[in-house]
């Protein structure tokens with residue numbers, strides 16, 4: 572799908588980078604372009620699948636069910652959600668306020684509002700399993716819905732979009748829907764990754780350009796997004812989210828629905844520069860990794876590659892020799908049994924061969940997986956790491 576600028580509808584854009592996933596089995600598409608809008612300066616992914624394709628993908632591939640722990644989120648999520656709730660409470664002091672969490676996952680964020688005495692809480696999520704868990708663990712009322720399909724007679728005082736907007740291929744219809752669900756002067760909370768600070772938080776190269784993250788906001792483009800749908804910014808904060816061992820820069824913003832139509836866009840002059848710096852830094856790291864892989868695999872005939880996510884998909888384009896891969900391993904059950912470039916993906920429990928080295932293909936989980944191989948699976952295979 573060729574996109575017009577999701578904020579200002581301008582069709583003119585400049586390409587900054589092509590992100591290549593080298594497959595469309597695990598990833599939804601082979602590649603996309605990272606472009607900047609020539610009019611408003613917003614940076615976004617272009618030539619991507621339709622919103623309907625993404626909805627299908629999230630229904631099937633949801634990584635947000637926390638199945639491994641009966642749906643209970645880890646303490647880092649609780650800390651993160653507590654930070655969000657503390658940010659919001661001064662804006663929504665009434666504990667009877669009607670609050671809707673869009674993409675509520677297993678309801679953990681709403682459960683923190685509940686702890687503070689809030690009683691009108693509801694959520695929607697595309698995953699049926701998440702919705703069941705929200706009810707079971709936290710007693711949170713949620714329904715299985717994408718925002719586009721959701722309808723209700725209720726009007727809300729606060730709608731929460733935490734880690735949602737960066738995933739949306741079509742956010743103008745989502746924003747129109749949200750406006751219609753809010754009371755007059757109702758509040759919209761948005762949390763997104765902060766593209767202005769990608770460079771300072773670089774982990775594995777180009778990790779920010781995943782198949783799931785297709786909009787890259789700075790505080791300026793976030794302001795433009797909200798303005799263009801007649802929301803007035805009340806408070807904006809640049810912070811960080813520490814989830815699943817990954818620290819990323821984020822933006823928290825709370826805004827109010829208004830009827831004013833004449834907000835002027837202020838061109839975002841920052842995003843092109845800062846995302847450009849991130850791309851330059853990643854290109855440099857990518858070169859180092861190419862060299863490192865060649866050296867480390869020089870004397871290996873066969874290897875097992877642990878992980879088939881964005882990191883591995885990118886490595887395949889950065890000198891990872893497919894002919895040396897005996898098979899892939901991934902703990903995500905949805906990948907197991909599939910093939911990537913004709914090579915089988917097995918579950919970690921199915922590693923039989925003791926003499927084939929295991930290449931751990933991740934930045935953030937490198938130590939955790941090494942420990943799992945040695946201490947949990949009790950395997951003595953040689954372990955190859957890249958970082």
Ligand SMILES: [Zn+2]
Nearest residue numbers: 576579608611
């Ligand atoms: Zn634009």
